[in-house]
Amino acid sequence: MDMPRSTALAILTHLDTTYGKVNADDLEDNMKRMHAQWSPTQPIEDLYNQLKDAQKFAADHDTISDKMAVRAAIKNLTNSGVFTDAIKDWRKMSDDAQTMDALQTHFTEADKERRRILTTKEVGYANKASMKPVNETANKVIMHGSGTVMYYCWTHGLGTNSNHTSKDCTKKAPGHKTEANGDDMLGGCCIIRRKAGERAVFRRPQRQERENEENQQPPANRT
Ligand SMILES: [Zn+2]
Structure with missing residues (x-):
């Protein structure tokens, strides 16, 4: 065709x-x-x-x-x-x-x-x-003076381990709040953890000692 x-x-x-x-x-x-x-x-x-x-x-x-x-x-x-x-x-x-x-x-x-x-x-x-921790910025706490970066966990407080934040904590206490960070602790733990191996020297003062301190009287004057 x-x-x-x-x-x-x-x-x-x-x-x-x-x-x-x-x-x-x-x-x-x-x-x-x-x-x-x-x-x-x-x-x-x-x-x-x-x-x-x-x-x-x-x-x-x-x-x-x-x-x-x-x-x-x-x-x-x-x-x-x-x-x-x-x-x-x-x-x-x-x-x-x-x-x-x-x-x-x-x-x-x-x-x-x-x-x-x-x-x-x-x-x-x-x-x-x-x-690197995923929630790095939210949990970073920069220490004044040293510039050391610390990380906050609601259960364990502030420490230097970047993998230990409220979100990443592996031993969460009951009521743990994963959103808690250094800016907003959400009523969480207020401890700053010492570095590994650092010896504890500090001892919480007894009630009487604290009262004396508040009155600016050295403990030696008590006797
Ligand atoms: Zn923790």
Whole structure:
């Protein structure tokens, strides 16, 4: 059958009668599938496949050339926002070198490198997270003078262990309040813990001694 070329309607009729199932809407949908935005969470092969599928679908009706497919791919990868450098390198290649095969080789490599860097970063974040308390700022108490940073726990009071906060405490007393911090103790423990190994010298004064102190009389005068 000869292709009538006069009007768009004629073309539609031609498609309907010649190919039965494929009409202009189908071809339009096919173009949409070809241009569907690829997501960096998808395998890069998904993008190649959607381009090839679109080419195959349109092959006998409204041919999509390799050059068109390559342009669609570059537009898609640009919009993904994760291939800035790889696209720059791609643009340095000559027009003739920018084939579908070359595109796949180029961006498969770039995607491998992108995923490798992502994995390294994630491991880095995980390591940092395990070393530092999550609620660092909320629980930090900076000691005047020394600048020593201490951390508050509702059950155990103030100490230097950054992993021991109200939130992280492993031996919580009944009624423990995980939101308590140095700024707002929420009625919690008011002890400042000594450093490990520091000998206790302080002794809580007896009632009589305290009264004497309040009267500014040294204990020696009592006898
Ligand atoms: Zn505690």
